[in-house]
Amino acid sequence: MIVRLCGSKGAFEVLPEYQTRLDFNKLKREFKVVIETPQVLIIQDQFEVSCMKNGKLLIKKCINQVDAEQQAKKIYEVIRGQ
Amino acid sequence: MKGLLLLSGGFDSPVAASLLQKKGVEVIAAHFSYEPFTDDGPEQKARKLCEQLNIKKLIVVKAGESFADIARKCSHRFYYILGKRFMLRYSEKIAKQENCSFLITGDNLAQVSSQTLPNLTVIDQAASFQVIRPLLCYDKKEILKIAREIGTYDLSIGPEVCDCLGPKYPATQSILKVILDEEKKLNMEELMNKATSLEPAIVF
Numbered sequence: 001m002i003v004r005l006c007g008s009k010g011a012f013e014v015l016p017e018y019q020t021r022l023d024f025n026k027l028k029r030e031f032k033v034v035i036e037t038p039q040v041l042i043i044q045d046q047f048e049v050s051c052m053k054n055g056k057l058l059i060k061k062c063i064n065q066v067d068a069e070q071q072a073k074k075i076y077e078v079i080r081g082q
Numbered sequence: 083m084k085g086l087l088l089l090s091g092g093f094d095s096p097v098a099a100s101l102l103q104k105k106g107v108e109v110i111a112a113h114f115s116y117e118p119f120t121d122d123g124p125e126q127k128a129r130k131l132c133e134q135l136n137i138k139k140l141i142v143v144k145a146g147e148s149f150a151d152i153a154r155k156c157s158h159r160f161y162y163i164l165g166k167r168f169m170l171r172y173s174e175k176i177a178k179q180e181n182c183s184f185l186i187t188g189d190n191l192a193q194v195s196s197q198t199l200p201n202l203t204v205i206d207q208a209a210s211f212q213v214i215r216p217l218l219c220y221d222k223k224e225i226l227k228i229a230r231e232i233g234t235y236d237l238s239i240g241p242e243v244c245d246c247l248g249p250k251y252p253a254t255q256s257i258l259k260v261i262l263d264e265e266k267k268l269n270m271e272e273l274m275n276k277a278t279s280l281e282p283a284i285v286f
Contacts, residue, residue, distance in 0.1 A: 007239075011121035035118060035146075037153040039247050042118055050119050052246055060121045 001076070003069055012059045012068035020055030022079055027051060030078045047071050084108040085214060086182040087137070088173055091127035094188030094217055096234040097225050099135055101216040102186060109186065110139040112176050114169055114277075117146050119246055130237045133286055140284040141176055145169075145277040152273075153247040156264045161248050162196040163256050164264060167208035171270075172277055174209040184212040190225065191218050195252035204256045 002015040024041045031043035041051045049071060050058040057075060059068045087099045089111040099109045113128035125142055132140045145168075152164045173185050189197050196205065206213055217225055229235040 006121060007123050007127065011123065035150055037150045037247060038158070039153055040119055040150075048118065050246065056246075058119075058121065058246075060118075 001069070001072055003065055003072065005065070006058070010061060010063060012062055012065065012072075014057040014059060014068065014072040016055040016076060020076070020079065022051050022053055022055055024051070024053075026078055026081070027075065031075075043075075045071060045074065049075065051075065084110065084180070084182045085184050085186045086173055086177040086180060087111045087186040088169060088188075089113045089128050089131060089137075089140070090188070091124040091131065091238060092188070093229050093235070093238045094190055094193075094225055095186075096131045096135055096188075096238060097228045097232070098186055098188040098216045099137065100228065100232045100234075102214065103135065109135070109137055110141070110180060110182065111137050112141045112143060112173050112279075114143045114145045114172075116149060116246070117144060119146050119149070127237060129284060131234055132284070134233050134237060136286075138286055139180070140286070141180075142280045142284065143172060143176075143277050144280060145172070147276045148273045149247055151268060151276065155267045158249045159251065159253045160256060160261060160264050162194075162252050163201055163204060163261060164268075165248075166196050166205045167261070167265070168273060168277075170205060170209040170211075170213070172274060174211045175274070176279065177211055182211075184214050185209065186214045186216070188217055189213075189215045190220060190222070193222065195254045198254045200255045200257075201253070204258050204261050207258060 001017045004013050006013055031045050034042040034044050043049050047062045048060045057072050059071050062068050085107050087109050089095045103109055115125050156164055192198050
């Protein structure tokens with residue numbers, strides 16, 4: 001996956017390595033939902049994360065890349081059913 | 083003369099502001115924040131752009147919930163048009179409070195789907211205030227050149243996440259009647275109330 005610091009330097013944007021379609025139902029079963037729309041699901045885990053259907057994640061209020069990678073990995077693992 | 087700029091944080095709206103400032107117009111700004119869908123990066127960008135452009139007042143509108151409502155309830159391909167109509171309506175409310183004579187946007191003809199002539203026509207009809215679009219017929223290269231000259235290019239650079247709720251294939255030819263029918267799916271008063279202008283406004 002590609003992990004890059006956002007311009008604000010207070011969040012990380014994560015792009016999946018392979019084409020991924022996020023199944024929001026799987027995420028909803030596993031994480032606390034903050035807001036849901038058909039296009040974007042915001043969940044609360046270690047960080048608040050905006051999850052987009054195309055697999056892109058925005059991990060907010062996170063300044064450490066390792067933390068961002070761990071959070072993203074956890075979300076993608078739920079999607080892959082691991 | 084005072085105008086209210088709809089300041090996104092991208093390249094165009096700061097350039098639009100600068101062109102009008104050079105004509106002697108006093109510009110204040112409104113920024114629509116998409117939080118919690120985004121982080122506060124766009125808002126920070128807007129603050130820095132106001133400082134750079136010597137815009138004395140910035141009103142931040144937290145509108146994420148309102149945009150979510152549009153995305154949930156309406157035909158997705160009209161999302162950008164409906165979102166812009168909502169922003170114009172809300173901006174008009176602010177403009178009245180702030181004694182502004184008109185609204186200012188960085189719209190650039192046909193640059194994106196919401197900026198085709200039919201869509202701009204439909205968007206305009208959401209507000210009674212006149213919408214001034216100084217960049218309407220500019221070339222993008224010209225806009226970027228001016229952005230560099232006025233020192234906003236580096237502040238505006240970076241990915242825009244504000245379109246995360248938008249469709250992959252948005253409508254480019256909307257008809258007012260269809261859009262009005264879409265708006266019937268929304269409770270407009272509730273939509274306006276869900277958005278909140280942060281008080282106090284940021285004064286530089």
